[in-house]
Each structure stands twice: as C-alpha cells, then as structure tokens.
Amino acid sequence: MSDPKTEATQVDPAVWRTVWTVLVGVMAVLFDTTIVAVALHTLASELHASVATIQWVSTGYLLALGVTIPIAGWAQRMLGGKRLWLAALAVFLVGSVLSSLAWSAGSLIAFRVVQGVGGGVLVPLMSTMVMQAAGGRGLGKIMSVISLPAVLGPILGPVLGGLILQHLHWSWMFWVNVPFCVAGFVLAVIFLPADGPVRRAPLDVVGFALMAPGLAGVLWGLSNTSKPGAFSRADAFGPLLAGLVLLAAFVAWALRRRGRALVDLLLLRHWPLASASLLLFLSGITLYGAMLLMPLYFQELRGTTVLEAGLLLIPQGLGTLVSRSISGRLSDTIGARLLAVTGFLVVLAGTLPFAFADVHTNEWVLMAALFVRGIGLGTVTVPLMALGFRGLERHEVPDASIITRIAQQVGGSFGTAVLAVILTGATTAATSASALAGAFRQSFWWAIGFTAAGVLISFALPGRPSAPAAEAPAVEAPVPAR
Template sequence: MSTTQPGRAAAPGPATDAESTKIDPAVWRTIWAVLVGALAVIFDTTIVSVALHTLSTDLHASVSTIQWVSTGYLLALAVIIPITGWAQRMLGTKRLWLIALSIFLGGSILSSLAWSAPSLITFRVVQGIGGGVMLPLMSTIVMQAAGGKALGQIMSIVSLPAVLGPILGPVIGGVILTHLHWSFLFWVNVPFCVVGLVLASIMIPKDGPVHRASFDIVGFVLLAPGLVGILYGLSNTSGTGGFTRADVLWPLIGGVVLLLAFVLWALRRRTKALIDILLLRHWALSSSSVLLFLSGIGLYGAMLLLPLYFQQLRGMTPLDAGLLLIPQGVGTFLSRSIAGRLSDTMGARWLSVIGFAIVAVSTVPFAYAGGQTNEIWLMVALLVRGLGLGVVTVPLMALAFRGLERPEIPDASIISRIATQVGGAFGSAVLAVILAGALATATTAGGAAGAFQTAFWWSVGFSAVGVVLSLMLPGKPPAVAPAPEA
C-alpha cells in the first residue's frame, strides 16, 4: 500500500479503467507531430546500412574508411544524447526539437552533396548531432504530454519509427541503389524533416518557463567520451581477433572506467549531475533498463546475423535480403498495439517473459537452416519472431516511465536510450565475434552454414536468459487514485 503526503500530488501511473487510459486528442496531435520527424532519423540509419559497398566504390574509399559513415554517426549520437536533458531545461522542449530537426535536415542535405568520403563522414556527424537529441527527446515530449496515462498504448505508437525503419529502410535503400544515385539516400529524409518542422511548429505545445541550469562539465567530460569509447570499441569487434584487438580492448576499458567515474561523480552531485542516476532507485526504470540492455544480445544482435545469412550464405542481393526480412517487421507492427494495451493492465513482467520465449523459439529454425532451406518456412519464422519483438520491447519501453514525476522524465528517457543503444551495440558485437570465430574454422559451404547455425544458437540462448531475467520486472501497474472531491 502506498501513501501520499498532504499537498503533494501522487506520481502519475498507468490506470486500469477505461476513463483514465483514454488519450486526449491534444496528446495525439503531439505524438504524430513528433513521429513524422523521428521517421527521418530511423529511416536514415537503416537505409545507409545497406549502402556502404556502393559508397566505398563511388567515393573511391576503402571499406575501413567508409565504415565511418555509420560509425561517425553513431558516435555523434553517443556524445549528444547525455546533454539532451540539460538542453531541454535551457532552451525549452519545443524549441530544442525544432533546432535538432533543423540540424538533422541540414546534415541530410549536406550528405547528399558530399564529394568525398571525409566530407560525407563529416556531414553524417552533423546528422548524428541532430538525431542524438531527437531520439531521447521524442520519448520525453510524448510522455510528458501523456501525464502518466496509457503509457503502453502511447509507447506502441512512439515505437512506430523503430518498427517501420527495419521494414522499409533496407527496401528503400535497395531500390535507390538499384535505380538512382546514392545521394537520394539522404534526400529521402528531406520531406519528413520539412513536414515534421511544420507539424511541430503547429502541434507541439508552447514551452513554459525555461529553467537556467548550470552545465555539468565534469559529468559530460566523463560520460560522453566513456560512451564513445565503448561504442567505438564494440564497432571494431568484427575484425580478426574480436575482443582481443587493441582497438577494441583499450577503448572498451577506457570507456568503462570513465563510465564508472561518472557514476561516482553523479552520486555526489545528485540532481545537479548531467544525468540524475538516482532515478535508478525506481525499480521500474532500473529493471527495464537492464532488460533493454540485455535484449540487445538476444533480440537485436540477431538482426546482424539475419541479413548476413541471406546475403553471404544464400547469395542474395541487399534488396532481396531486405524483402525477405519484411515479415519480421510486419510481425512487430501487428503485435505492438495489443502489447501496449496489455502492458497498461497486466504490466510488463509476463509480457516480457512471453515475448522473449517467442523470440527464442522462432529463432530455432535459423539454428537448423542451411543454404537451401525453404524460404517460406523462414519467412513464417521471421513473422513469429517479429510478434515476439513487439511483445517484449513496447512494455519494456513503457515501463521505464512508470510512476515518474514530470521533471524526472527527461533523464529517464536518456537512461533508457543509453541502455538500448549500448545494449544493441554490445549484442551485435558479441554475435559478430561468435560468427567470425565459427567462420574462421569453416572450409566448406557446409561449414559456413554450421557457423551461422552456431551463432543463431547463441542468439536463442541469450533470448532464453531474457525469459528468466524478465521475472524480476514489476508486476501489474497500480491504478491511479481518483481525484479527491472539492
């Protein structure tokens, strides 16, 4: 049983009755205004991922150099994400969103005009600066607008870009690379950005008073390079040597040390720190962040394996591989809405258990698949896998905000975004090392198939661990207490 002190409003939480879970039309307008701009960020990431070979050829750059088109973007995200909460307090929510979206628009146009690999990498960093603000700010805007109501339903909509990106991004990228110049990969963003700016100007509520907050320079100097070191080290694990490489091991060690130093610093600074990590005392936020990080191995790490399986083992083009991966995105699209509604009534615990179990079981067919396995059977498995992904991710993302006060939401958004970002990179790195090690000992086509099967079995195992760890999540959300009569 919980109590509320006199004069202090109860912390918002998802309600269980129809009236309190009804979403206000003004909230819907805010959600859709934010989503249009966010689609540009998500599409950009997934579209460019299939274009590195073409960019390497057309810009006359080595694969190791052109890889920085993606790496530079991700590292820029890592640097900017931690300062989003401070920037929001200084500039205001609406103003910051418009600035970030404008920066991303400018970076997209400049990227389309790039004349060399270094210029493209530089302009991608500009995109990353805008995108790094937009990703956590998107969750903050809609969760603050929602006022703690129907968090699951709202997160099922907010996650729409993350669902559509993997479905449409590789397909759009493949079509562009087949029929148009690579510069159109970035022009695709422009309509979303322009429309997003117009909608945000009209539909996002005006900012209230702006709070002048001092900038935690020490915290930034510790946290930003720490995240960059971790993500940079993990991005190099696909080369020979895996985690034992110097350009993997030392950045990882340095990043972890800086991250631990930031934790100690933030504990001293408390609410004056760059990010208030004391928010992790909320079990909903801390447990969901742990699961979001760990889900990167079992859920998103396998997303590295799937296109490689279709392209390397079965000899498909990037476009063909993208088309075959559509069922997974469709499954996620279909399950996210019901998962959001159920999380508002039954909580995240059992949904996460069920979702991880579905993902584990539906990955098993790939652990037996070879170069000639029936594609229909694999697409059915991908559809089911997508259903599991939606059942897991939407409740976990919504759970991070349960019971938080409005001022706490920005830092919670940053914490959950960092957990997801680092977890996804870690999961991809671990499975890349496992696959590379298995392929190194393969001398035949059958051996290569066995290498992929080994990596998929590891993915199944990680998802099974997720089933067990999901039991630590909070149970059914409490109902919101009715407002006292005057």
C-alpha cells in the same frame, strides 16, 4: 460513475497530436542508420575510398549520437522542449542535405557527424515530450505508436536502401530524409505546445566530460570488434576499456552530485526504470544482434542480393505491426511482466528454426519464423518502453529517456559486436557450405541464449499496474534547478 482504470488508459487528443508530430520528425533519424548501413561498399567505390575509411560514415554518426544523447535533458531544461525539438530537427535536416551533396569520403563523414548531433537529441527528446504530455495515462497505447519506427527501422531500412542503390544515385539515401524533416518541422510549429518558463541551470561539465567520451568510447570499441582480431584489436579493446573507465568515473561523480548530475542515476532506484532498462539492453541485443546474422545468412549461405535479403526480412516487420498495438493496450491493464515473458518466449521460438537451418531449408518456413519473431519483438518492446516511465515525476522523465535510450543503444552495439565475433570465429574455419551453415547455426544458438536470459529476467519485472492515481506523474511539479 466513470471507471478509474478506464480513465487511466484514455489518451487526450492533444497528446495524440504531440505523438504524431514528433513521430513524423523522428522517422528520418531512425531509418537513416539502417539505410546507410547497406551502402558502405557502394560509397567506398563511388567516393574512391577504402572500406576502412568509409566505415566512419557509420562510426562517426554513431559516435556523434553517443556524445549528444547525454546532454538532451540539460538542453531541454535550458531551452524548452519545443524550441529544442525544432533546433535539433533543423540540424538533422542540414546534415542530411549536406550529406547528399558530399564530394568526398571526408566531407560525407563530417556531414554525417552533423546528422548524429541532431539525431542524438531528437530520439530521447521524443520520448520525453510524449511522456510529459501524457501525464502517466495510456503509456502502453502511446508507446505502441512511437516505438514503431525503432522496431521497423532495422527491417525496412535495408529494403529501402537496396531499392535506392539499385535504381538511383547513392545521394538519394539522404534526400529521402528531407520530406520527413520539413513535414516534421511544420507540424511541430503548429501542434507542439508552447514552452513554459525555463530555468537556467549550469551544465555539469565534469559529468559531460566523463559520460560523453565514455559512451562514445564504448560504442566505438564495440563497432571495431567486427574487424579481424575482434576484442584483441587496439582500436577495439583500447576505446572500450577507456570508455568503461570513464563511465565508472561518471557513476561515482553522479552519485555524489545526486540531482545536480548530468543524468540522475539515482532514478535507477526506481525498480520499473531499472528493470526496464536492463531488459531493453537485452532486447537491443536480441533485435540488432540477430539482425546482423539474418541478412548475412541469406546473402552468404543462400546467395541472395542485399535487396532480396531485405525483402525476406519483411515478415518480421509485419509480425511487429500485428503485435505492437495489442501489447500496448494490454500493458496498461495487465502490466509488463507477463507480456515480456511471453514476448521473449515468442522471440525464442521464432529464432529457433534458424539454429537448425542450412542452405536447403525452405524459405517459407524461415519467413514464417520471422513473422513469429516479429510478434515477439513487438510484444516485448512496447511494454518495456512504457514501464520505464511508470510512476515518475514530470521533471524525472528527461533523465529516464536518456537512460532507456542508452540501454537500447549499447545493447544493440554489444549484441552486434558479440555475435559478429562469434560468427567470424566460426566461419574462419568453414571450408564448405555445410561448415558455413554450421557456423551460422552456432551463432544463432548464442542469440537464443541471450533471448532465454531475457525470459528469466522478465520474471523480476513489476506486475500489474497500481491504482491510476498513484501512477500518474505530477505533471505540474516544479522542475528543480540542476
């Protein structure tokens, strides 16, 4: 007689084909942002633009992502998952080729917006298609695979970007996307299951008019806080406040429309999704916020190049590789709570040495700490991403994908903004190497504080998974018109 618990963690080979197919396509999207981030000064010089102007190469992409993510669920209901995936991948491919051919800062910014539109659909759609295909089985194992680029992108992206800038023309930062996009497109045509019947549903125009600019305003405002003046800047405080007001209005609108809203916020009554989204917000702060500090620590305090700093961060990626598959298997059996608490504690332990480091701290000690930190990040991220989909019906998965993606996106932007403000304020008065080291230590203590908050909140997560039959989403449930 078969063991139901073992059956619940088994993954059908057809599901793995879907997983690897979408993973190939989305690799370009998740590495693209971090590769470009290290090249802004080079782009400003090559395209004869100011740093303030060239910042829009990243900001425009970020805003396009923010505007597009909310409509991914509606677009899937209208077109079907496979058709939407192919269309979004084609848009990202076109944006990448055009970006590599850009002749000015303005043209590059415009083409990056095209990339952002494609990427804003691909990332949440990846989770949706995989979760719907899995039918609630082996979510931890699956998430340990599809979360890999999201975790490694901020670590390996700067290394790849540094290598390209050191040995090749800057346009190759965008040409590297092309093989992923082409291979992903071919694999999707062959392996993704054909779309079933779709139901034409009107777009929630009011919801879109509130949520898309609201999310874009928050992301734009947070991205501007790294400039002098931080939150007191008009281009930071203004968009941030306007974005929060629009998002609050969207919440009020969505709760009135219930299942007909652009994104069904009533899903947050589902505690696994609500708790996972909150902790994914904090993990975004922990990952991306600290990833702002660490390269700057190596470059500004220890005098390394961009490429050297990227290479020094590789142990964190290796730690993530070690832990992600283990945590994926364990999350299907012991649940997310114990793994999240343990993972955040390990992240805290791996960050702690940086809170005591100075210019003379042994690099091997710091690299060992980064390896430990990577183990913690892999342990946290995988079970949280799987937890958000536990117990959901098939038609609820698209909105859950959008909610969890936004939580990570805003968490990363918030963490980067807050730690940038703290670091800038602390380094302004630093007139010596020891004072500069003290400024970095102060910033790392804030990162540790965010991580400690994650430890405490993790105790509120659901415990061990329930019986498999109760958890599997109703894969054949009809999709209600919205």
